[in-house]
Amino acid sequence: MPTGRVEIHAFESRVLAGNPAGDPHVRRVPVWLPPSYDTEPARRYPVLFVLTGFAGRGRMLLNDTAWSLPLDERLDALVAKGCGEMIVVMPDCFTRFGGSQYINSGATGRYTDHLVDELVPWSDATFRTRAHRDHRGVAGKSSGGFGAMTLGMTRPDVFGAVACHSGDMYFEYCYRPDIPRACTVLQRAGGTRAFLERLESNPQKTQDDFTTINILGMAACYSPDPAAEMGVALPFDLATGAFREDVWARWLAFDPVLRLPACEAALRSLRLLFLDCGTRDEFHLHHGARLFARGLGERGIPHVHEEFADSHMNVSYRYDTSLPLLAAALGA
Amino acid sequence: MPTGRVEIHAFESRVLAGNPAGDPHVRRVPVWLPPSYDTEPARRYPVLFVLTGFAGRGRMLLNDTAWSLPLDERLDALVAKGCGEMIVVMPDCFTRFGGSQYINSGATGRYTDHLVDELVPWSDATFRTRAHRDHRGVAGKSSGGFGAMTLGMTRPDVFGAVACHSGDMYFEYCYRPDIPRACTVLQRAGGTRAFLERLESNPQKTQDDFTTINILGMAACYSPDPAAEMGVALPFDLATGAFREDVWARWLAFDPVLRLPACEAALRSLRLLFLDCGTRDEFHLHHGARLFARGLGERGIPHVHEEFADSHMNVSYRYDTSLPLLAAALGA
């Protein structure tokens, strides 16, 4: 079986230089080049950006695991079965807060700008891409699904196709239930910085830790506030524990389900709009996907909405469904 | 050690006859009579109503368990250590929906009326109580704590002292997080009646079952609706899964934290206002207790607020703290 190959590039970002979270501005970006890339030197390819979930970065898509395939081997297998060939870029948008949601934030950095203004032109300049939004897609799972959908909704000039797997949406159900526990943990830790330092220094993470870094990470993305500790307004009052409706309203401004009406034209312009979710998703994201798909349906916006009998974890096999659709939609 | 004794009375309620949930209107009500009750036939006693948590009824307070004391033996031990003697009544306000929250509801029945208009006068007529609100208290844990606090806030004419252990309050944190899962389960079951019938026929209950019956039970209490299935408006749209703000607003009308300002005079009139909660409460009720205590403090309302390093479960030992305070406050 002919296989593609991975190059891991060190990308020096000007956008991320001096970012507020103190994260590195040089990032390692794996790029998968398809099997024919070296043998057909004149051929150009669609390009797909694959965005990881929370606490992830591009290289993790290549991690070796028993009984599962890393993304490069998954792509090899799909191409062998007839999937069109694409170049696949795996950005690193990790931050000290666990992620960036691929948006610009005053607390983490300008990650949308990093993607759109840096990685996209760099990939077009470096690899033999077909450098047009009709041949450029974005896909991801969980927070990466959120990122893919949000980029499709807001930057249709850059991305012409979207696959959103188990993506964060309907924040009422996917984030709000975890706020009380995050409040308890952050109060006990003594605030944002103390919590982060403990998390970073303690090799074992508890379920409470994951719940809390997830809520804290979302706050860093959705409700940055220069006046707050580490620049992050929390969705609760750390002193009293009370829920903060004002902060929550800022989060909701990013909820794909609520943004859908305003982004109708962008969504309608996509050559593929794919979303799926497991019906036992621990973050209740199947509700969000259904509500989003319902909104699309009511507006007559073409889309593919699938459900599968599984949970939120270990569902990378769902790329076997979306990648061939993306390749076809992007003209591969 | 002299001990009290328990009488279990079959109480035929007129208020509950023909209740909408189809629950029995004859209830078994245990009453604990203190050690001196039979030896001092002229003596009268304060009376305390103890309300169980969700899925409970009075008799469960007497259940035998290894390494723990049933309420009657706990009372014996406390009296032996000097706690004042009271008569203790253990109402049965269980319903098919798992409970009544001790309030009147069009979906379950008029349980406040049953308590206040039936059990109180009956206990005064049947036992040698000191029949005045200054000598009548109410206590409970979890949903029973909610019931005790709510009765203290709304019926200070009837109850003169309150102890609320790990009581339901700040619904934003204690109920709202469980709504997405309840929605998933009820959708899968096919609605309220189908879920209840499965719950009742299946001897094994899962965590999903408990989460769902809890949310369904609260809906039966807080948002009855004759137009809805079984008379219960759910806090989500069963068809789409969307959260229903209108139903939720009805729930919030019962949140003790939000009702506090309107009930200031009642709360100020209490001879004892005790509330506590474990700092690892799985329903995040420690936040509610703190917010409630903060509201009391801001208004200068006397109260006792304690925290303890434990969870929501198996904390009946906390009665060792509240019962002597109640006895003293009620003049025992």
Next chain:
Amino acid sequence: MPTGRVEIHAFESRVLAGNPAGDPHVRRVPVWLPPSYDTEPARRYPVLFVLTGFAGRGRMLLNDTAWSLPLDERLDALVAKGCGEMIVVMPDCFTRFGGSQYINSGATGRYTDHLVDELVPWSDATFRTRAHRDHRGVAGKSSGGFGAMTLGMTRPDVFGAVACHSGDMYFEYCYRPDIPRACTVLQRAGGTRAFLERLESNPQKTQDDFTTINILGMAACYSPDPAAEMGVALPFDLATGAFREDVWARWLAFDPVLRLPACEAALRSLRLLFLDCGTRDEFHLHHGARLFARGLGERGIPHVHEEFADSHMNVSYRYDTSLPLLAAALGA
């Protein structure tokens, strides 16, 4: 529906007086008298002894629980459906070590003697039993199932029918896997007495606590040793952590699967020999039940062996199957 009634007798045991574990020798013994007991004063009934599981005692069979029936109400319902009437005795063989396995032990007390030499004659003297082994049965679940089976195997002169639900057997699978963890916990606690004192004083029990008290309880029953701390030889060396084959061999002497060949005549003499187990039993007892049933089958000993798709917990509904069979076998 006519119902039976429960009398709770305080039984003063001479056998248990001064027992080595320091447990009370006066025990409360509930006895269920069937619906016709008071209306047919000349009628005599078979008698069934129902033995609770580990950490249980007779009164717990009467505990009130939502969505389940206590044993007395279960018996009422069965009789209403045609089950023969029996007198049902619910012994209390609880000890400080969590139980007695209903056997005689130098560390806990002589609980078989208490049952056979005290409770049996007392029940025949006190109630209108048919005082013959052909009309006297024994049943139980988990440790109670072990007790029932062991009494059937060793005292067929006393008991003529047995029902063993999810009973302890094939110790290789049901106890041995928990020994390493119990060793860790007891080492950390500082030994048997220190562990017990912590268990008794701490209202919250962890899973480790339950695993450890279970192993410790079995050691108290199966391997008493006057030279060991509190008279109990542990199946591991507390200092080194090493498994003790010599102690384990003492346990195995009580394993019903291994004792079966020696008790063939007794088992063959039973009017009913019923055993069942859930196929998802957490203690792997379905393997033991199968091996026991296989041994019976190989010897042509009549028996009923059932499996059901459930776990070890909350399976009291299985009495709905065994009690009518017992009643019939005992001539009710």
Next chain:
Amino acid sequence: MPTGRVEIHAFESRVLAGNPAGDPHVRRVPVWLPPSYDTEPARRYPVLFVLTGFAGRGRMLLNDTAWSLPLDERLDALVAKGCGEMIVVMPDCFTRFGGSQYINSGATGRYTDHLVDELVPWSDATFRTRAHRDHRGVAGKSSGGFGAMTLGMTRPDVFGAVACHSGDMYFEYCYRPDIPRACTVLQRAGGTRAFLERLESNPQKTQDDFTTINILGMAACYSPDPAAEMGVALPFDLATGAFREDVWARWLAFDPVLRLPACEAALRSLRLLFLDCGTRDEFHLHHGARLFARGLGERGIPHVHEEFADSHMNVSYRYDTSLPLLAAALGA
């Protein structure tokens, strides 16, 4: 900070060609070359073989993870702090049964031979190693710790230093408790092949799956049997569920705790003999480590035995302790 670099070599094994499990005989072997390797072309280095745990292979040591370091970055950081420089080889001894325990087995293949007769000479021929057992070490965690210790005990001619982190030993405690559950799962699956095929085809693995593949994997390593399904004798009778003492005795022949007396000379010859374990190890391996260390101490064999307050998972930070000791012992 100067850093080393990783080369991933495709190694074609003659030993593994045609192995009975049908696993590939070409393996990707990462090798970390230390910072000075390219700048000091005449310098030779000790070599360390690092063996992964069950379900692992060398490349997984390089997996990218949030809040933790892959082995190459860990080595970079240690060298920067003064740790001596070594070449580090990361073998791939994964099999269809989840692992090889780094031993020769008729069911999986000759993995000790692959290591000792192929990878060792290849590494000496390919890299600038100091090609003598005094400068060659072996380390690993869990099954890799077992492999390291076993190689130290049996092949002191090849390896002169050992670090065993949370290594499999005292099989009585680390494997035997999981046998009943594995028996249940394999019976339900319908045998070895049916279980493996389901495991391989189902992207979600349950805890039962992991428990079972672990026991099955050990059986493939310790009790191969050409007459059994897939060449693996199970430690229980699949038909009856009964434990098989004969198969278990074959396993015990590999238990480091039991082999220690026979390997005294080899152990005494090691330049470093390091073992550690967390005191909350889920597989109870702290007991094995203590018993092993006790055996070493009784014989006056020099060793380092450490304990740490952690569990079995996510303890790769323990290499920060062992790697500098290994480097020093190997003359780096």
